[in-house]
Amino acid sequence: MLISTNVHPPAMFAHHNHRIIRGRFPDTGAVKFVTGLGIRKFVSLGIGFPGTPERTLGKSNKIELIHFPISPTESQNDQRLSDIIDYILVKNSDSKIYIYDDDGFSCTGIVCGILRRIEGWDVASTIEECTRFFPGGQLSPDAVRTVCNFNISRWR
Amino acid sequence: MSMPKGHKISGGYATVAKEYQGHDYRTISEIMTKDGHKMNHATARNKFLQVMEKFAESICANNYAKANAKAVARNPQFQAGICEMLQGIDAGR
Numbered sequence: 326m327l328i329s330t331n332v333h334p335p336a337m338f339a340h341h342n343h344r345i346i347r348g349r350f351p352d353t354g355a356v357k358f359v360t361g362l363g364i365r366k367f368v369s370l371g372i373g374f375p376g377t378p379e380r381t382l383g384k385s386n387k388i389e390l391i392h393f394p395i396s397p398t399e400s401q402n403d404q405r406l407s408d409i410i411d412y413i414l415v416k417n418s419d420s421k422i423y424i425y426d427d428d429g430f431s432c433t434g435i436v437c438g439i440l441r442r443i444e445g446w447d448v449a450s451t452i453e454e455c456t457r458f459f460p461g462g463q464l465s466p467d468a469v470r471t472v473c474n475f476n477i478s479r480w481r
Numbered sequence: 482m483s484m485p486k487g488h489k490i491s492g493g494y495a496t497v498a499k500e501y502q503g504h505d506y507r508t509i510s511e512i513m514t515k516d517g518h519k520m521n522h523a524t525a526r527n528k529f530l531q532v533m534e535k536f537a538e539s540i541c542a543n544n545y546a547k548a549n550a551k552a553v554a555r556n557p558q559f560q561a562g563i564c565e566m567l568q569g570i571d572a573g574r
Binding site: 332334338339340342357360361 | 542544548559
């Protein structure tokens, strides 16, 4: 049997809180690392339709893969973001979840920023954390607007 | 006959990565010695890798693939991932 040495965290890997991990689209070694942390629910935020690799990973590792495509460069549809937050905070309130997109910071940053505001972080700290993940520290104005203006009262 | 070149770990050491504000093994051993746990840099490295191996064993046992925990623990990328997790927990996130 082939013994693998390829178990590593995904690119842009970060610990959001005890239940939520964020990062970039995981390759095979990264899927092993993430599932090794006891995570079986993957939330894909990439704008593209989930392709064969994601489906294959989902089947082979007993992963539940949910695809919520959002665009990092456009103003977000509030209903779509609400569905994502509902999935993470309400429908899977006891599950560990891995949130990712193609680059690990744009769409993921928006959703994690909103989650931080729901956790009670002020806007300045939230934006500061989001900015840390953006290359060159440049957070897109659309992302800032979405994170700041999204109505979080439902989950507080 | 020339001296053996030794094994070079690709990717360097995670402990000295600037983004994690880490220390090299010599500094770690000096800090530990000052705190009453006498050790040299080789012991500091061995202890560090022993702990990483424990994480690797647990992570490898938790997923469905067979993996060499010892080799996984030596991967700086893996070490950086564990560091990120521990810093998150330490920060109370």
